[in-house]
Amino acid sequence: xxxxxxxxxxxxAILIGTWDLAVQLxxxxxxxxxxxxxxxxxxxxxxxxxxxxxxxxxLRVAGGYVTAVIIGVPLxxxxxxxxALGRAANPLIQMxxxxxxxxxxxxxxxxxxxxxxxxxxxxxxxxxxxxIVASMHAVRNIPPMYLQAGRNFGLxxxxxxxxVVFPAVLPxxxxxxxxxxxxxxxxxxxxxxxxxxxxLGYLIIDxxxxxxxYDLVVxxxxxxxxxxxxxxxxxxxxxxxxxxxx
Amino acid sequence: xxxxxxxxLSMRFPGVEVLRDISLDVREGEFVCILGPSGCGKTxxxxxxxxxxxxxxxxxxxxxxxxxxxxxxxxxxxxxxGVFPWLTVEQNIGFGLFKLTEEEKRARIAHYVxxxxxxxxxxxxxxxxxxxxxxxxxxxxxxxxxxxVLYLDEPFGALDSITRLQMRRELLRIWQAEKKxxxxxxxxxxxxxxxxxxxVVMSQRPAHIQRIVDIDIRHPRDLSAPRYIQLRDSIFAExxxxxxx
Numbered sequence: 001x002x003x004x005x006x007x008x009x010x011x012x013a014i015l016i017g018t019w020d021l022a023v024q025l026x027x028x029x030x031x032x033x034x035x036x037x038x039x040x041x042x043x044x045x046x047x048x049x050x051x052x053x054x055x056x057x058x059l060r061v062a063g064g065y066v067t068a069v070i071i072g073v074p075l076x077x078x079x080x081x082x083x084a085l086g087r088a089a090n091p092l093i094q095m096x097x098x099x100x101x102x103x104x105x106x107x108x109x110x111x112x113x114x115x116x117x118x119x120x121x122x123x124x125x126x127x128x129x130x131x132i133v134a135s136m137h138a139v140r141n142i143p144p145m146y147l148q149a150g151r152n153f154g155l156x157x158x159x160x161x162x163x164v165v166f167p168a169v170l171p172x173x174x175x176x177x178x179x180x181x182x183x184x185x186x187x188x189x190x191x192x193x194x195x196x197x198x199x200l201g202y203l204i205i206d207x208x209x210x211x212x213x214y215d216l217v218v219x220x221x222x223x224x225x226x227x228x229x230x231x232x233x234x235x236x237x238x239x240x241x242x243x244x245x246x
Numbered sequence: 247x248x249x250x251x252x253x254x255l256s257m258r259f260p261g262v263e264v265l266r267d268i269s270l271d272v273r274e275g276e277f278v279c280i281l282g283p284s285g286c287g288k289t290x291x292x293x294x295x296x297x298x299x300x301x302x303x304x305x306x307x308x309x310x311x312x313x314x315x316x317x318x319x320x321x322x323x324x325x326x327x328g329v330f331p332w333l334t335v336e337q338n339i340g341f342g343l344f345k346l347t348e349e350e351k352r353a354r355i356a357h358y359v360x361x362x363x364x365x366x367x368x369x370x371x372x373x374x375x376x377x378x379x380x381x382x383x384x385x386x387x388x389x390x391x392x393x394x395v396l397y398l399d400e401p402f403g404a405l406d407s408i409t410r411l412q413m414r415r416e417l418l419r420i421w422q423a424e425k426k427x428x429x430x431x432x433x434x435x436x437x438x439x440x441x442x443x444x445x446v447v448m449s450q451r452p453a454h455i456q457r458i459v460d461i462d463i464r465h466p467r468d469l470s471a472p473r474y475i476q477l478r479d480s481i482f483a484e485x486x487x488x489x490x491x
Contacts, residue, residue: 152321
């Protein structure tokens with residue numbers, strides 16, 4: 001436990017030290033030192049915008065991501081359970097999947113205008129496909145003897161889904177949800193480059209455009225990283241509470 | 247009394263003939279081993295009796311009724327991988343008992359936890375159990391729904407040889423206590439002679455019944471008795487193996 005906290009802290013300390021040293025040695029005027037970044041973030045807190053930005057970003061990620069979960073998991077289960085449906089949908093999914101969510105940006109603006117919906121839509125797209133694909137594969141990879149045993153004990157299809165299929169796919173789906181959440185958080189910055197005037201992604205773009213405030217740019221990046229780390233740890237705690245694995 | 251009847255059963259998959267004209271009568275309460283080389287179609291045969299596959303020709307009847315689908319009165323036991331990892335020992339045993347009242351269910355679970363020697367592990371998950379314990383758990387889950395017939399598909403194949411011997415003894419004890427009809431698929435000659443009332447020797451693919459050997463030795467069987475060795479060696483000879491390494 002000590003090692004799990006102390007070792008990463010040591011790594012962070014070394015990196016920050018190197019960063020500070022590098023800024024001093026090169027005498028750069030543009031790139032901020034660690035204290036500059038901290039000062040910049042403190043002024044954001046004082047101007048009472050930081051918490052609002054973080055809140056707005058979290059809201060957008062949550063909106064897009066939760067919608068993707070609500071739609072993606074059942075859709076993936078359906079495609080996995082009915083192979084014909086899966087075969088019908090799979091080429092479409094595989095075609096849409098490699099299109100970067102950023103490419104949808106112009107369309108998102110036409111459809112949703114200047115609102116919270118446009119970035120949510122991009123985050124939704126980014127997390128939807130990994131969730132569908134993972135849920136579909138989770139169903140296909142259920143060991144056949146689980147299904148056979150379920151049928152053997154006289155379960156009808158709804159009972160089989162509830163008592164065998166769902167618990168059998170849960171571990172894999174939880175892992176995929178965690179990965180998709182990471183993707184959603186990554187897409188956040190890009191999604192906040194359009195149509196909004198708040199949020200951590202907006203902070204970075206705005207700081208650069210409105211006066212090359214690289215202390216705020218780096219501060220925003222670090223905040224995104226730290227919040228991502230915290231959320232992922234929370235997610236892992238929630239999903240690894242089980243004593244069994246699939 | 248005849249319990250399970252195979253009537254001229256044949257099975258073809260596209261391009262392969264797996265089973266050819268199999269007829270067999272299994273008596274009520276009998277322990278029958280189906281013995282054959284790996285890949286000869288034993289598992290296919292068991293899947294047909296279990297109602298998971300439809301034969302190309304012929305039929306299986308149980309108590310005179312044609313088998314068309316799986317039925318909780320006849321339970322299939324896999325190698326220990328068939329237990330549900332997301333359920334505890336008692337939840338696994340109770341899996342098929344959804345039509346009983348809570349009280350009946352509890353009594354039934356307690357009985358079978360006891361029978362297969364898993365007392366103290368009721369709240370454990372399968373991954374916390376050894377291979378032999380998982381195997382016993384699967385047998386308990388099958389027995390709990392009180393089936394008349396058990397189908398076992400190489401159930402002890404994944405266990406180490408010591409555990410395997412113990413499991414055979416356990417299975418015989420349970421079979422004698424619970425009076426089930428058992429169809430046991432194996433590729434292990436010794437195992438079949440140790441367990442069965444009759445050993446059905448299958449041929450290579452397309453599998454047909456090559457010979458049926460009556461094992462006329464009472465349990466518990468002495469594995470060095472002349473009769474045991476004689477029967478075992480006759481099966482070795484039947485399969486075309488000299489009993490030498």
